[in-house]
Amino acid sequence: MTPDDLSLALRSAATRAVESGAFTADVPAEVVVERPKNRDHGDYASNIALRLAKPAGKPPREVAEAIAKQLLAVEGIADVQVAGPGFLNITLDSGTLGQLAKTIVEQGTEYGSTDTLAGHNINLEFVSSNPTGPVHIGGVRWAAVGDSLARVLQANGAQVTREYYFNDHGAQIDRFARSLLAAALGEPVPEDGYAGSYITEIAERIVASHPDVSNLPRDEAQELFRSVGVELMFGEIKASLHNFGVDFDVYFHENSLHDSGAVERAVQRLREQGRIYESDGAVWLRTTDFGDDKDRVVIKSDGEAAYIAGDLAYYLDKRERGFDRVVIMLGADHHGYVGRLMAMCACFGDTPGVNLQVLIGQLVNLVKDGKPVRMGKRAGNVITLEDLVDAVGVDAARYQLARSSADSTLDIDLDLLTRATNDNPVHYVQYAHARTVNVVKNAAAVGITLDVFEPQLLTHDTETALLTALGEFPRVVAQAGELHEPHRVARYLEELAGSFHRWYDSCRVLPKGDEQITDVNRTRLWLDVATRTVLANGLSLLGVSAPERK
């Protein structure tokens, strides 16, 4: 019996309690069944009676008793206790609970998938770091979290497109080009320019591939450094993300919006919506109609498009490509931008928070010797994606970044990165997976197979704990998708790995010494394989490998 099955059973038990006249209340469509922290509180617990007590006008415990009586009659339910203020503590028959192991093994890689987001076509934009330097540690966080979120959304039935907005239009690119040119000519870093060894490296590569560049007039040379430099930089960004296990379906160039007339079309569309006006020689969008603190300039008085013009056109473009949900992940340093993005969405006649969702992630602080380390592209002391991967590897880096909620700032100790990495929980989880694989191999060697399954034999405390943990997985995946919080998957896996290690410690799959192989051994193998399945499925959602050896 899965938690969902139990939830349904509980709901109908509550309905029967109402029909029996015990109390009067509307039974909610969704009944929450949770896995209690304390094992003395049964396999599952529910607060339904506490919720119904007020509308029923009866004491919670009285409502609880009435529901308990009905629930106890359901097949597979061994015991129902009313506890505390009115909780229902539910214990399943061991055979009913154990059935989960077989269900999981049979569903295999599908176990944990849901259809909660079926029918949605989601565009998820993340990283989008500027092509003026390598992906730094902040961008790496969004790469890990964003890619994992994409996987989670897909697991919940959504169609997902990963998209990278390539910001190749504007003054920053000019600064980048001037910095490359200066480096090639041996001049000092220009004011507001970029420093760092990657600048000289790229400049050298351009000089090597275009030996005649030194003969060009300065403005032509700068243009060459701009176009070639951006291409080279972008190639490196793509490559390092690929090595990190993150590949985008669409790399979208901001320049294409300006070249194709998309900006004009977007402005025209907004004009039809009555949200555009002209003042002081500029074209404005009346975002104050939808809560922005001031209206925004779209076309500057010099005729150039303001930055938001690109985002207007980009948003419209995404919607016209058929996405019903446009999700953008931004760093906290851009949160001031959210209000006008939402207002823009409303100006198009869309619904902010539904058609457009902006996820703000807090920044990553680097810490060394307990003190924060300031980092900046211009200062040239960036910790890049590649530095991080070189130090700890892809799995450890992705896991570490994806296991924290994106709305708390994250401190990363530079010393920890270079030390032995036993402190990263990813090893705990991966080791658990390796153990499950090893058990299968050892079992096969002595002739234990999955030909017998007797779930009522899974009675040890660590077995019921492991089974209930396994049963949580689909709900964790669904919740991670609904809340856009992939870190919940990681936390769950750590819990599951703990349950597995404890089970492994006290319940052997293989017989000791010259003991006979029994159905207990065979049935436990199912539980082992079920655990392997969930660990592998979960790690896959995080983009972390599930190794057979550690």
Add this chain to the structure above:
RNA sequence: GCGCCCGUAGCUCAACGGAUAGAGCACUUGACUACGGAUCAAGAGGUUGCAAGUUCGAAUCUUGCCGGGCGCACCA
């Protein structure tokens, strides 16, 4: 000044409004001639920044303080 996020064990971080606030690391003490000890068991460690409020119940919701981060352009 206004806005957003955060404040939880020594450190890094969890906790659909639920029961005794949990993990990992670090610390103390135990467990291998038995499926891999990268493991397990036990211990210690907390006024969830402070104060009110909402209710059966608050780390979580509301308000006000305190502290930290980040934003408030015809920049991108």
